[in-house]
Amino acid sequence: MNKIWLSACLLFTLQYSSAQTDTAAAFRYTNPITRDTALSMRDHFIIKVGSKWYCTGTSNPVWTGPNPGVRLLESDDMIHWKQHSWLIDGAKLPADCPYNGRFWAPEIHFIQNKYWLTVNSGKVTADDPKGMKTHSVWLFSADHVTGPYKLVNGPLTPQYNNDATLFEDEDGQTYLYCSGNGLFQAPIDLPTGKLKGSIQKFLDKREPGYPDWMQGGIEGPFVIKKEDMYFMFFSTWTRGYEVGLLKAPTPLGPWKLVSDQPIFGTRKKGYRPQLAAGGGYSHLQFQDTEDPYCETGHNALFTGPDGQLWSSCHYLMYEQRPYPYSKTLEPWETLPQMGIEPVYYHDGRFYMHNPTWTEQWVVPQKRK
Template sequence: MRYSNPVIKGFYPDPSVCKVEDTYYLVCSSMQYFPGVPLFESKDLINWKQIGHCLTRASQIQLDQVNSSGGVFAPTIRHDNGRFYMTTTNDTTRQNFYVWTDDIYGEWSEPIFVDQQGIDPDLYFENGKTFFMSNGKDDFNIDGIVQCEIDIRTGRKITPSRTIWTGTGGRFLEAPHMYKINNKYYLVAAEGGTEFGHMVTYACGDSIHGPFKSYPHNPVLTNRNMGGYHIQAVGHGDLIEDNNGHWWMLHLGFRQSGQWLPYHHLGREVFLTPVTFGDDGWFTAGDNGVTRTFFETDRIPTAVVQQDKQRYTFENTNWDKDWCFLRLPHKQNYSLEQNQITLKGTEISLDQADSPTFIGIRQKDFNVSISCNVNLTIGESGITIYMDEHHHYDLAIRYDGGVYKLIERINIGDVKTIMNEIALEGSNHATLIIRSSNERYTFLAHTNDKEILLGTAQTKYLSSEVAGGFTGVIIGLYAYGKDSLAEFTKFNLEYL
């Protein structure tokens, strides 16, 4: 069959995967968004269904006033002796921790912290022992991939943290994962930074402690030399074996806006690439070490059909799975019903690294039409195309000097301005409409039986190449201002 990449679209970076019986489970980073660490399941590796989050309580993760692209970094999911474990880093507090559950559809435990530096932690279980890895400095001040043995019940270190591999010389050695395959230990990592030079590298050894010999043809997977190609920044991969003995890698990458438009605003996404082991024990990945938009494979039955949801509404989404908040939400300001949202604004704006009244859903493709009916009582409410507190485009209704107005606001770094405003004629409601292509957002409103064009803005100013950071565009519904109150109905997000 032929499948297309990415297999999970939109801002879902740093994937990690495990398999229990015939089901695969996958987690991703969530940064400053809450709930934290989206959790997916699949039967075939290409169709993924979100089943929840790992961090659903304020007691599990400190997100108060963290800057964008702070918070929850690079999780790993593993299963041992009937129990699931998810380990991750709160990069803002510089703490590594893990949580666990015996019910993958239920709640996860309170965090258990591990006293080891670095980010991108990994857990490896063998013969009743648990090994914890991250990048950074070990207890002897040596940089690299760092490992210690821990007591899985408490997180207490049993052995000192020691560097077991220093990579191949690429910058930002990170994302370590350990596997035992055919009595050999494989240490997979990422180098080059999670940008256009990103790559997957690995090494092999006879002991979990090393020494590790680098694969002679590293990097095993990278698109760094594919100038103008749709998929870039391939790296940060996790290996998984399917039920038929075939190996795969789930990894991140991003889709740039166009062949000669080296910008990405949808975020880092989840890609699936075939892996093949040779007789010499080394493995290769992808199409001669490259990840493609499409792969033809006989590893997945032809009866499997890759699904691609095209339309999202209030009615066909789940508030606890598909939607997210900025940092820890003030729940009293949200009324979430099956077909309507009521938002109460505060004096916290979208321009602050705080928790404005905001609920969002990830943008998953370039070409999309978004519409929603907004009924405002007072203050300001609307739709935001949100990258971070310094980079977002807002289409809203605002109560100003006794008059309701439609506004289009552009926020790009230090440039923050209302590009257009139009008075609503005797009304406090309108249908707000945003249409997107690879290169541009278009802002419109429908009121009094006519459609009004307010303006356009380029997508590239919401890209990581301009804004910085590690997130992607979130389509948000928001309310702002003391005593602000608004109702949102007939939300429709449709990919074209």
Template sequence: MRDYPNPFIEQRADPFVLRHSDGYYYFTASVPEYDRLELRRARSLDELPQATATVVWRKPQQGPMSALIWAPELHFISGKWYLYFAAAHSPEIADGLFQHRMFALECSADNPLTGEWTEKGRIYSHIDSFSLDATHFEHRGKHYYLWAQKDPAISGNSNLYLAEMENPWTLKGEPVLLSKPELPWEIVGFQVNEGPAVITHGQRIFISYSASATDENYCIGLLWADIDSDITDMAQWHKASQPIFRTSAKNHQFGPGHNSFTLDEQGRDLLVYHARNYTEIEGDPLYDPNRHTRIKPIEWNEEGMPVLGEPPADNR
């Protein structure tokens, strides 16, 4: 398994890489200014860092999508492209809490970097509350939406929810609570379960997620269920008792998290994530721009569970 340049792409947090059937790799992430959505594409992973970042959407000056554009993901669903992201209404903070909601854009062109993007509006869930970090996956012929959201009736900042989709911007049925922050490593600084990502291997479906504050305490946890089980039944999901990926002080890698999964050119599984190489952050960690995109191969043990090891040190 090869080592990738580390950092892979600088100053891009919440990274998402898609290997599409057209032979291209696509990349999107949060930009430090939180004011726009960018896409890159390249024929190989190695070419992504040098690929031109094309702005496909900018936030308006006012309204519900006018502040703090967070954690975009690019998905190809039923022949069209979709960008999912979270945004807040200006002013960004009300009553001391972020007020993000989830939104979707659609593009029908073959090339999402040059095609026209249409705003499909807000994606509504079961509660009108802080919500973010949506992802999409297909399982057993059904489309699912997976995201993080605050429930005022549950202690903490955000939980993980799952729902089937009526269409790429509309949920179907009542969402299911899959996980809430409850273990000691999930509640440092903030009580958080967020940034979910899905991968399947063998006879299991896995959901990785990030927990705790976005400083050096940020880390990745894991849920899993039998691949043939009813994934909308919370009882079918198991939670790892410890993080599967966390800070490595010896490698100067702090707060690894908000990951996605992709494949290399040989079809092997890769972890895409962000992390800083220092802890001396001035002010709110959210506004420190140096959460860099990084890539690491995934190994699987004899029991069919992912082994992520530790975040490797910078090599450039």
């Protein structure tokens, strides 16, 4: 009897110890991750290098004129973030610099043993104080994620384009994707920064046969390959900020929607009503999401704290959020902040849960 009792105690102890170890190893996070006016950005793009994570994005002010440049945040744990440096400091650019405008949605990709920075900007002039008439894509490279970055080429396209991203296929060919009243694509030679052929528009926001939640606008492409299929995440801001998913058998398409509904995001009837109306979307045709946000969008994927794929977005609090939230926003809540969520792959497609705002626990999967 004593042996049986001792065996049972030992088994319980081992199970309890294992549970305690799993709990201790769990990654805990609460969105928004950043809650600091000084660290506020939109369009967060995160890259893991060694044991650290780095993040860049669109700095404030976003809409009122030239912003200060391309900043880099740094974190050891994905929870605590600090300013590392300015990869491009707008105050240090010469007056005749052709990319001294708004620095929207920069991204950093590690390809061919170098770091490639895409920046979307234009030239500020007296007639164009925001540089939007020449707003397009610029390519920089560096040997280290923290720089210094040197200009490779730009503008990469002869027209307004924004939200550029890069993707390297297994054969070494690299592709550029971007937005601009629709989504565009082209192969690119990274060392020279020159497109192989002209940039091609492959999806319009009012594409025939596509759902009307895209009609307000589509942007922010991000491409990844899984099981010989190419997937493109993109964002739409017709009803708030939502993320859609496309797939294709080749990196240049043909692209088709994976789901007739967004796979992630927030939507609010009272937010941006003029855009919803302009996009042809009646407020009566959808329900508000339960989250306290009015924006959770412009996502990109990165390697998370558990070694799996995660998604980053900018999260912006909604003034009309329900109780128990205060009706008066704190200073950090009036600005976009970083939000993250796990990404799952199942039955030939990617999934994401709804945006979270309470503490979440993610236990790393055991290696088999």
